[in-house]
Amino acid sequence: MTFVVTSPSFSQNKILQKEMHQYFPNAKLNLEGKRFGKKELLEYIKDADAIIVGLEPIDEEVLSQCKHLKIVSKYGVGLNNIDLDACKKRNIAIGWTGGVNKLSVAEMTLGFMLMMSRNLFITSNELKNGIWNKSGGFQLSEKKIGIIGVGHIGKEVIRLLKSFNCEIYVNDIIEQTDYYKSVGVVEVSKEVIYKESDFITIHTPLDHSTMNLIGEKEFKQMKSTSYIINSARGGIIDEVALKNALINNQIAGAGIDTYIEEPPTDKELLNLPNLICTPHIGGNSKEAVLAMGMSAIEHLKNFFGIK
Numbered sequence: 001m002t003f004v005v006t007s008p009s010f011s012q013n014k015i016l017q018k019e020m021h022q023y024f025p026n027a028k029l030n031l032e033g034k035r036f037g038k039k040e041l042l043e044y045i046k047d048a049d050a051i052i053v054g055l056e057p058i059d060e061e062v063l064s065q066c067k068h069l070k071i072v073s074k075y076g077v078g079l080n081n082i083d084l085d086a087c088k089k090r091n092i093a094i095g096w097t098g099g100v101n102k103l104s105v106a107e108m109t110l111g112f113m114l115m116m117s118r119n120l121f122i123t124s125n126e127l128k129n130g131i132w133n134k135s136g137g138f139q140l141s142e143k144k145i146g147i148i149g150v151g152h153i154g155k156e157v158i159r160l161l162k163s164f165n166c167e168i169y170v171n172d173i174i175e176q177t178d179y180y181k182s183v184g185v186v187e188v189s190k191e192v193i194y195k196e197s198d199f200i201t202i203h204t205p206l207d208h209s210t211m212n213l214i215g216e217k218e219f220k221q222m223k224s225t226s227y228i229i230n231s232a233r234g235g236i237i238d239e240v241a242l243k244n245a246l247i248n249n250q251i252a253g254a255g256i257d258t259y260i261e262e263p264p265t266d267k268e269l270l271n272l273p274n275l276i277c278t279p280h281i282g283g284n285s286k287e288a289v290l291a292m293g294m295s296a297i298e299h300l301k302n303f304f305g306i307k
Contacts, residue, residue, distance in 0.1 A: 004045050007054030007075045008033035016293035052296045058082045073299040075292050080206040095299025099152030104288035106156035112255030116227045121276050146197030149204035169193050194221040206233035219245040227253045231282040234259040243269045257282045
């Protein structure tokens with residue numbers, strides 16, 4: 001049996017290395033931290049019986065070359081990089097557990113809100129350039145927060161915001177009326193979220209229904225004092241429309257952790273003073289890396305009946 005791990009952060013974690021080799025002694029890990037192109041990925045995993053993947057695209061082309069593959073175990077929570085139909089057609093199992101990094105992403109989302117509301121990012125950068133800007137922003141407490149996507153992470157954001165006494169608007173394709181009532185949030189349309197919220201945060205998967213969910217039309221509906229956060233997946237927010245909205249002050253600012261192209265190459269967007277941009281680290285706290293890695297290993301153990 002050949003076991004392969006593609007994710008650099010999994011492969012370079014000493015605890016996960018030890019755990020992986022305890023159960024799968026000959027496992028091949030990505031110790032060099034390589035970011036694979038399609039051709040390199042195919043060469044790396046083509047003989048594998050089982051793979052642990054992070055963000056690498058496991059599509060029809062890749063799967064057609066992996067003749068021995070029996071299971072794809074997900075290191076992380078998003079499945080948009082895995083062609084589930086193509087796996088099903090080939091009887092390839094999927095190892096996945098939702099919510100294993102929810103607190104990590106939710107904490108960073110709250111961090112974005114605090115940095116933007118209290119003007120921490122802009123004034124810090126200005127001070128490094130000799131500008132003494134005493135503008136302390138505004139308090140996050142009692143503001144209107146719009147959450148689109150109320151799954152594991154969205155619910156965790158709601159929990160963390162409890163002590164801030166915010167008015168929270170929510171929108172999700174799944175009916176969750178009882179939950180909404182139990183935590184005191186208000187279910188509204190996306191249009192109400194765009195028009196009323198001081199902060200809008202996205203926590204949906206990326207699929208055909210959410211691709212470019214927020215674009216030029218949606219930014220025009222938002223208040224000029226509002227902020228938007230995407231710690232979900234690149235592509236949910238139209239990056240060109242976001243750049244224009246920030247440049248033209250249609251919104252006050254944004255916090256973005258995920259991008260269409262990773263690493264992103266649009267320097268004009270990245271260098272905007274009212275954009276906080278991070279390198280897809282929402283789910284990469286020390287604790288989340290360990291939890292995601294252990295979950296991925298556990299799926300392999302269960303699949304192969306290893307105790």
